[in-house]
Amino acid sequence: MAFNFNWSPLMADASFYTRAQELLTAALNKSPKPPIIVDDIHVTELNLGSIPPELEILEIGDLAEDRFRGIFKMSYTGDAFLTLKTRVQANPLNTYLLTRPSFATPLPVAAATPLTIPLQITLSDFKLSGFVILVFSKQKGITVVFRNDPLESLKVSSTFDSIPFVRDFLQREIEGQLRVLFMDELPAIIHRLSLRLWVPEYRAGEEMANRATNTAGEGPGQDPLASPPQDPVDAQGNALDESEIASLSLDSSVETHSLFSQKNLLRLAALTDSQRTLSLFTPSIQEVVYRAWTSPSDAGEVSGGVMSPLSPVLSRTQSQVGGMSSFHDTASMVSSQTRSSTNTHTFSSYGLSLGAGRHSKSNARRRKKRVVDLRRPKTTEDAVSVSGESTYTETTSAPSICSAPLPVVSEQTDDPVTPPLSPDSELHLPTVPERHRLSISRQMPRRDIATEMLRETGESSAQPVNHSAVDVNATPRVAVHPYIAAQHESEKEEASAPRQLPSKALPLSDAKPTSSIVDQALVERLAGEIARRMREEKLTPGNSCSSFWDRLSHDDAPPAYGQ
Amino acid sequence: MLDFMDYIQLAFAEATNWNRDNSYSSLTATAQSLLDFSTPERLRVHLSSLSTPHFATSYTLGTVGLIDGSVSYLFSTVPLDKFPSRSALIPLRKLSPGYRQVQAPIAPIAETILINDDLNDASAYTTIGKKATLFHATLHLPPPTTLNALFLRRISPTMQLSLAVCSTRGPPLSKSAPQASLLAQLSHNTGKYNNEYLFSTDNALFGWRGLWNFGPDPRDPVASGSSPRLSLLSAGAEAYYSPVSSLIGMSTGLRFSTANANTPISTFPYTLTLTLTPLTGSLSTTYSLRASPNLAFSSRFGFNVYSWESEMVAGCELWRKSKSRYRDDGDGVEWARRKIRESLFPHPHPHLSTSTPNDIKDLAGHALEKSGKGEEEENESVLKIRVDQSWNVRLLWEGRVKELLVLIDRVVEVYSNERCLRELRLMVVFNLDL
Numbered sequence A: 001m002a003f004n005f006n007w008s009p010l011m012a013d014a015s016f017y018t019r020a021q022e023l024l025t026a027a028l029n030k031s032p033k034p035p036i037i038v039d040d041i042h043v044t045e046l047n048l049g050s051i052p053p054e055l056e057i058l059e060i061g062d063l064a065e066d067r068f069r070g071i072f073k074m075s076y077t078g079d080a081f082l083t084l085k086t087r088v089q090a091n092p093l094n095t096y097l098l099t100r101p102s103f104a105t106p107l108p109v110a111a112a113t114p115l116t117i118p119l120q121i122t123l124s125d126f127k128l129s130g131f132v133i134l135v136f137s138k139q140k141g142i143t144v145v146f147r148n149d150p151l152e153s154l155k156v157s158s159t160f161d162s163i164p165f166v167r168d169f170l171q172r173e174i175e176g177q178l179r180v181l182f183m184d185e186l187p188a189i190i191h192r193l194s195l196r197l198w199v200p201e202y203r204a205g206e207e208m209a210n211r212a213t214n215t216a217g218e219g220p221g222q223d224p225l226a227s228p229p230q231d232p233v234d235a236q237g238n239a240l241d242e243s244e245i246a247s248l249s250l251d252s253s254v255e256t257h258s259l260f261s262q263k264n265l266l267r268l269a270a271l272t273d274s275q276r277t278l279s280l281f282t283p284s285i286q287e288v289v290y291r292a293w294t295s296p297s298d299a300g301e302v303s304g305g306v307m308s309p310l311s312p313v314l315s316r317t318q319s320q321v322g323g324m325s326s327f328h329d330t331a332s333m334v335s336s337q338t339r340s341s342t343n344t345h346t347f348s349s350y351g352l353s354l355g356a357g358r359h360s361k362s363n364a365r366r367r368k369k370r371v372v373d374l375r376r377p378k379t380t381e382d383a384v385s386v387s388g389e390s391t392y393t394e395t396t397s398a399p400s401i402c403s404a405p406l407p408v409v410s411e412q413t414d415d416p417v418t419p420p421l422s423p424d425s426e427l428h429l430p431t432v433p434e435r436h437r438l439s440i441s442r443q444m445p446r447r448d449i450a451t452e453m454l455r456e457t458g459e460s461s462a463q464p465v466n467h468s469a470v471d472v473n474a475t476p477r478v479a480v481h482p483y484i485a486a487q488h489e490s491e492k493e494e495a496s497a498p499r500q501l502p503s504k505a506l507p508l509s510d511a512k513p514t515s516s517i518v519d520q521a522l523v524e525r526l527a528g529e530i531a532r533r534m535r536e537e538k539l540t541p542g543n544s545c546s547s548f549w550d551r552l553s554h555d556d557a558p559p560a561y562g563q
Numbered sequence B: 001m002l003d004f005m006d007y008i009q010l011a012f013a014e015a016t017n018w019n020r021d022n023s024y025s026s027l028t029a030t031a032q033s034l035l036d037f038s039t040p041e042r043l044r045v046h047l048s049s050l051s052t053p054h055f056a057t058s059y060t061l062g063t064v065g066l067i068d069g070s071v072s073y074l075f076s077t078v079p080l081d082k083f084p085s086r087s088a089l090i091p092l093r094k095l096s097p098g099y100r101q102v103q104a105p106i107a108p109i110a111e112t113i114l115i116n117d118d119l120n121d122a123s124a125y126t127t128i129g130k131k132a133t134l135f136h137a138t139l140h141l142p143p144p145t146t147l148n149a150l151f152l153r154r155i156s157p158t159m160q161l162s163l164a165v166c167s168t169r170g171p172p173l174s175k176s177a178p179q180a181s182l183l184a185q186l187s188h189n190t191g192k193y194n195n196e197y198l199f200s201t202d203n204a205l206f207g208w209r210g211l212w213n214f215g216p217d218p219r220d221p222v223a224s225g226s227s228p229r230l231s232l233l234s235a236g237a238e239a240y241y242s243p244v245s246s247l248i249g250m251s252t253g254l255r256f257s258t259a260n261a262n263t264p265i266s267t268f269p270y271t272l273t274l275t276l277t278p279l280t281g282s283l284s285t286t287y288s289l290r291a292s293p294n295l296a297f298s299s300r301f302g303f304n305v306y307s308w309e310s311e312m313v314a315g316c317e318l319w320r321k322s323k324s325r326y327r328d329d330g331d332g333v334e335w336a337r338r339k340i341r342e343s344l345f346p347h348p349h350p351h352l353s354t355s356t357p358n359d360i361k362d363l364a365g366h367a368l369e370k371s372g373k374g375e376e377e378e379n380e381s382v383l384k385i386r387v388d389q390s391w392n393v394r395l396l397w398e399g400r401v402k403e404l405l406v407l408i409d410r411v412v413e414v415y416s417n418e419r420c421l422r423e424l425r426l427m428v429v430f431n432l433d434l
Helices: A014-028 A092-098 A164-197 A199-216 A242-248 A262-276 A296-304 A318-338 A344-358 A362-397 A410-414 A425-443 A445-455 A462-472 A482-500 A517-539 B004-015 B029-035 B109-116 B122-130 B334-344 B357-363 B367-377
Strands: A042-047 A054-063 A067-076 A081-089 A116-137 A141-146 A151-158 A560-562 B044-052 B055-064 B066-076 B133-140 B146-156 B159-168 B180-189 B193-200 B205-213 B231-242 B247-258 B270-277 B282-292 B295-304 B310-321 B380-388 B392-401 B404-414 B420-432
Touching: A014 A042, A014 A164, A081 A092, A092 B247, A116 A164, A141 A164, A151 A164, B004 B044, B004 B055, B004 B066, B004 B133, B004 B146, B029 B270, B029 B282, B029 B295, B029 B310, B029 B380
Parallel strands: B044 B420
Antiparallel strands: A042 A081, A054 A067, A067 A116, A081 A116, A116 A141, A116 A151, B044 B055, B055 B066, B066 B133, B133 B146, B146 B159, B159 B180, B180 B193, B193 B205, B205 B231, B231 B247, B247 B270, B270 B282, B282 B295, B295 B310, B310 B380, B380 B392, B392 B404, B404 B420
16 A cells, blocks of 8 residues: 655645744744743744655554545654744843842843844754654544654754854754644644645535535434534534534544534524425425424324334434435445345345444445455454554544544444554553454344344344444544535435335335335334434443434434425 | 832931942933833822831732732831921922932041041931841732842941842742842942942842042042032943853943032033943933923933944923912022022032932921921922833823822823824822821
């Protein structure tokens, strides 16, 4: 496996340097400066040089077209340089007197006359070496966190190079400031810069994601919170900043969810109002299935309706949508592997275990399957790879600048390339047994769930539930790649829409799961029940990975009345 | 404006015949008081009293964001009751230093007493006998609690030891600043020259200040008594060095001043100073002029040869004497009396910064005239204006309202982008005399 890190485009962009200089200037002036510096520190020149840093891949946690997560060992001996300008107080007696209460100081007549001189400092010959955690997501930009102090040495050349005392002092002070910068400020700067870099694409992707969210409903397969909005608001409509969003998650800041987009909220509010009132206006949201509320008791009927054979389709929950939609693509992909395509129920169960467990958007599902293909033969290595993964989550949550880390918890089992080496070996022990259990339980439902579902729908089978609980924790990202997303959305729309309306249920193209409407309804009912249990299981405290947001997936969706 | 404790310390120096002018520290005192006058911090109320002739207390209450205050005590072995301590009686010209007339140096008075064996002066006698000591402590209450303590002792007629301690509980402003520091200062004043040796425990800072007066030696009665001095030329230097932090600083200065008493009537009293700071390459000249007893001007030009920064400050002070409600000597011949008085009482304490005839009258010890003078001083007020090259204007008005000393300060700073910052500060001083 090879990675191509392109170093030069950063330098081609002229506005990048301007922006980086502004951010660096702001970061340097944030912390209190020593009293000898009497002016702001301005970054006048910045050049990243032409020699890229050497990166040695230690660990790759997640890999996809639009996201990446890994740990590198970085060493850099490049030709980057940085020039700062400020003003310093050259009279040490003045600085001395400024920092003392005036009572017990010898008040000199003129010996403390200030002399401020401009100072230009050039930092060059950076020698960096350290472990870097790089998280890249097209939506959330780049997050770079240094696990240790990366600064080995640098050369500070200033206007005072001829005076050894001042030179040493400057070297000391600047090294101290730079260490702070590398550990605290630089991740934030890089993150902001990368966000800015991808803003147009980011916005376009956001639009598509919003539409996709509206289209597919908010089932477990479709986490509406996975798409980070540009303008998150709380219930009162106040804007939220990123830290508040992060604090909303019940998880220990491993998964940073975003709230609903304000645009979507407004549209949904208009839609709700139009249904509650007699307004004839219905906001047009593309690729959306509208459902009608009948009464609040209808919601209870929905969950109870699983038992009623007469209303299986109307009482289908949102999770079923995800499960059913997973039929389509998982079937096509997995059929060659499992060789069990003759059985519809096997399809459904497997699709459920993948799709509902991922509760991912259909656009994200394709790469999921690829991951599944990769890791299929090495299920036994679950424990090892998971331990590496949990180590990773530990490290990402540790730094304060972890503004938008990718959700990592549920992706562990799909990690095909995680090496067994893990920097924090003490994390192996707590994670291994549980993952082992989960990985064992994971094998079971693939064969048993269908029969079990058929046999008893009301009773909970621990294994499928457990298995789904593992997978459900995943909060898949909305793939921002607009074309893929649109393609998948349309694809999925074709697949899932007929199932929602059983009266005109269309035969599926490839998997052909529906022999009859009754079978179809039964399967969906079972899937709904399992999805409900999955949600219940997620709320149990033992499952630490359960996502707060998954609880929000609506189990009381109204029946569809239009499309 | 000096606060009450500073005033008492000034009185102590007067009582012990310590010449504060004959020091390098006060080389630019005139320009500093005219150009760099301190500004009070918003509303601050002082409640002070000289409870006994030896003991003084002062309480301060201020509002700077949150309420703070201070408690001060002062003890002196020298009785200070002959100095007016009521706020209605303290001459404002002492509290608000303005143009400071440099007096011709004289030899320390104790030496002449010893030589002449003249025991008539009671205060000088006690000074010698008891080795006048002053102890002063101020506790600044939160936020951060700071204790300032001062110990002054006249070791000999020519030597004075001063120990100043500052201890604060607040966070230090820099890493090298300790929580407490002690400054010891030993001054040696012979009239002809003055040496001050300083040592601070903070970074082990050593310091030296010296001043040399050109002209005849005041200790030599033949040379000094031959002819009155028309002017005074003094040169001085200071140096600081800290072996711990390699701190170094020095400056030299030169002062030319007209002597007060014998100035020809056609010329105004004026003072010229020139200070050089060779290490940082800055030089500064001041020119101060007293156009009339109630009006003084001062200007300062600074230039740095390294950074080419320049500074220009101009300021003036204007004393207004409002009409007294009654004048016992309003017959128009006051000037004649003053002349006669000056000729009869030619300055027993010429080292004091006595500038106006009223002060001279006061210091001559005319206890009977004191009350009348106090009434006269009651309505005196001073207005100080200061402008610098960037048109930052600072106004200060000090005066007396009833028995309160009121100080109003207005700072107008005009920036280049038409942004004006105005501040109005007020300080009220009320001294009790129990």
